[in-house]
Structures are given as C-alpha cells and as structure tokens.
Amino acid sequence: MMVYAPAVLLFLAFCWRMVRERRRFGNAVLLGLAALCALAAWMYRLLSSGSTSGLVIASSLLALGAVGILVLVCLLFLNGLRMVRKEGRSPSNLLSLMGALCVVGVVALVVTAAVLRTPVMIGVGVAALGLACYLSFLFLSFVVYAFLYGRLRIRRKADYVVVLGSGLLGGTTVPPLLASRLLRAQEVHAQLARRGAAPVLIASGGQGPDEELPESHAMADYLTERGFPADLIEREDRSTTTEENLRFSKAIMEKSDPGYRCVIVTNNYHAFRAALLARRIGVRGQVVGSTTAAYFWPNATIREFAAVLVAYKRTNIAMCLLFVLGGVLAWVAR
Structure with missing residues (x-):
C-alpha cells in the first residue's frame, strides 16, 4: 500500500490548505496531483500484478481515455x-x-x-x-x-453582499446573465438576513462606452422593481473590470466597517477566478455563483x-x- 503514500500525502496537504484558505489555485493543483498519483499507483498495481484481469482493466482504462478524447472533441465542436x-x-x-x-x-x-x-x-x-x-x-x-x-458553504454571517456587473443589453437593460446574478444575490441576502442583521447589497458596475447609464444603477433598479429595499442598496458606479469591481467595492466596505465580511455574487463559471482575484486584492469574503445557460458554460x-x-x-x-x-x-x- 506504500505505492499510494504520495497520493495520500498530497490529499492531506490539499485538505490543510483548504482549511487555511480555499481561494488558491494551488489547491486545485494539489487536488489534481493527488488524483493523478492515485491513478498512477492503481495502474502500477494492476500492471505489476501480472493477472489477466489486471491487464484487461488497465487496457480498458487506456481505451476509455482515447474514447474520452474523441467525445471531448465532438462536444467542443x-x-x-x-x-x-x-x-x-x-x-x-x-x-x-x-x-x-x-x-x-x-x-x-x-x-x-x-x-x-x-x-x-x-x-x-x-x-x-x-x-x-x-x-x-x-x-x-x-x-x-x-x-x-462553488458548492462549499458560505459564512453564516456577512455585512455585505457584492454583485459583480457584466454589461447591459442595448445600453440600458439588464441581460439574462446579469439577472441571474441579481436573483442569486437576493437569495443569498435573504439567507443572511434570516441569520442576523440584513447586510447591505453593493451593486458594482460602471458605465461602458456603449451604455446610457452605469450598470450599478440598472442593477439597483432591477432589484427595487422586484421588491428589494432601496435603502439596503449601495451603488459602486466606477468599475469597468472584475478587478475594479472588487477594488472599489472593497473601498466602500472598508470605509464603513474595516472589519467587514462579505459574500460576492457572480456567475458559476466566473466564481473561482473572482475568488482568486478577491484574495489577491485582499477582499474579506468568499464568492458564490449563479446558474448559467448550459451551452454558454x-x-x-x-x-x-x-x-x-x-x-x-x-x-x-x-x-x-x-x-x-x-x-x-x-x-x-x-
């Protein structure tokens, strides 16, 4: 069983780093290395056993890999x-x-x-x-x-919910992609409010060259039209990139409460990269994702x-x- 020792050690290192900080790309690499070492150890045991069943299983795995590549190409195309x-x-x-x-x-x-x-x-x-x-x-x-x-639990309490903008349709209208973020933010806000004081929701998004108003204003209007309290919305209307979304929202939160905690909302495909950026910038919060159309993912x-x-x-x-x-x-x- 010593052949599995590297995989076990890598997995333990992954778990330790996850407890300390889940917003690291190194965590993904450690998990991948642990899985790769475990697979290599299993293949080694199958091939070194000399049994017919071991060779059949190993050959089947290789064939499955080849078929997987073919299927992947077809699906991507x-x-x-x-x-x-x-x-x-x-x-x-x-x-x-x-x-x-x-x-x-x-x-x-x-x-x-x-x-x-x-x-x-x-x-x-x-x-x-x-x-x-x-x-x-x-x-x-x-x-x-x-x-x-994307499936890890968020904090039980937070002072802010930050929604990242993603552009407007026709310069004024919230598109489905951004609407899914806002609806998810409402769900998160309701969950947090049930656990304590209602957090402030920051709509983050500036005005692009082809937009008639800042994204944050359209986002705030979208939320209030659906019954969200206007007095709980803060507008960050200067950002044009994800990094600026996070930097400018961080400045708003730190000015009001230096010890703040927040939950950041974006689409599920964007959540992990947004978390990496949030860690690098020093934002105190995790990221959750909203659903995205399957073809777009x-x-x-x-x-x-x-x-x-x-x-x-x-x-x-x-x-x-x-x-x-x-x-x-x-x-x-x-």
Whole structure:
C-alpha cells in the first residue's frame, strides 16, 4: 500500500490548505496531483500484478481515455457551432471550436511523429504532447476545483453582499446573465438576513462606452422593481473590470466597517477566478455563483481558464519552455 503514500500525502496537504484558505489555485493543483498519483499507483498495481484481469482493466482504462478524447472533441465542436449561432462570431465565442482544433492538431502531430520518426517530428511531437498534457492537467484541475469551490458553504454571517456587473443589453437593460446574478444575490441576502442583521447589497458596475447609464444603477433598479429595499442598496458606479469591481467595492466596505465580511455574487463559471482575484486584492469574503445557460458554460470556462493562466504567466511560461526544451533534447538525441 506504500505505492499510494504520495497520493495520500498530497490529499492531506490539499485538505490543510483548504482549511487555511480555499481561494488558491494551488489547491486545485494539489487536488489534481493527488488524483493523478492515485491513478498512477492503481495502474502500477494492476500492471505489476501480472493477472489477466489486471491487464484487461488497465487496457480498458487506456481505451476509455482515447474514447474520452474523441467525445471531448465532438462536444467542443458542437458547442462551438451553437455558440456561433446564438452569440455571434466574436473571438471570445470561438474558444470551444479553437479547443477542438487544438486537440485534433496535437493528436495529428503525435501520430505523424510516431509514423515518420524523423528527428524534427519527434522533437515537435514530444514538445506538443508535453504541453498538451500540462495544459490538460491544469484545465481539469481548474474545472474540478471550481466545481468543488462553488458548492462549499458560505459564512453564516456577512455585512455585505457584492454583485459583480457584466454589461447591459442595448445600453440600458439588464441581460439574462446579469439577472441571474441579481436573483442569486437576493437569495443569498435573504439567507443572511434570516441569520442576523440584513447586510447591505453593493451593486458594482460602471458605465461602458456603449451604455446610457452605469450598470450599478440598472442593477439597483432591477432589484427595487422586484421588491428589494432601496435603502439596503449601495451603488459602486466606477468599475469597468472584475478587478475594479472588487477594488472599489472593497473601498466602500472598508470605509464603513474595516472589519467587514462579505459574500460576492457572480456567475458559476466566473466564481473561482473572482475568488482568486478577491484574495489577491485582499477582499474579506468568499464568492458564490449563479446558474448559467448550459451551452454558454464550456466556452466561458475556457475563457476563465485562459485568464487564470495569464494571471500566473511567469510560472506557466517557465513550464512551457521546459517542455519545448524537452522537445529540443529529443530532437538532438535522435
């Protein structure tokens, strides 16, 4: 059973870090490493047992992985087409299609390298496979931990509920995406009010170049039209990005109560990245997510993952360079 020791130690480290601070991308990496080590240990035991059943199970797992890649490509491709039909052909709506093409490209490179076995193709294949495995591991870790984070319980008490803006439809109207955040904020506010004093709700969002009024004003109007008390709404109307949403809302909360606690509300695909930003900025609160249309989720999740990669660009660039170096060494050795 010692073969499972690394997985157990990594999982214990993950649990310890979760108790201390759940808003860390390192938590996702630790959980992914624990799962990877556990899978590798299980595969080792199956293959080293020498039994026919062990070999069959191991072969079935490998075959399942290959089928999974094929299914993933098909789903990404279909989702990309649906995004284009429903949301238009902007670059941000093409991420699912681009993801499908990248997977196909890597598979084609690896197969070509295995068939031709020329030094250049082997080097390119090794580098491409290494980069693909690294990014796939990070993406799966991100998705699994984001799912887990979104289901953790929020604090029993909070002084503020902060709703992050997301743009207006036609310059004046709250779109369905933002409406889901506001409705979720109302639910959270009601839950917190039942546990103690009613918190203040901060509608956070400035005015974009194509908007006739600040997002926060439209958000406040949307809430009051549905019976939310106007005297419990604070408007933060200067922000234009998620980071500014959090920074300017933090300033409002600290001015009123330096020891504040808050709950931040956004969409479920955005919750974990917003939590990472909140921790970096020093906002004292966790993030909860509202539901998002199923067709919109894959593309939005890829976009959020790309933003997280950029946030940790130094580490990721260094790792990518290592895989490129591995490809160069494979080329030279060949």
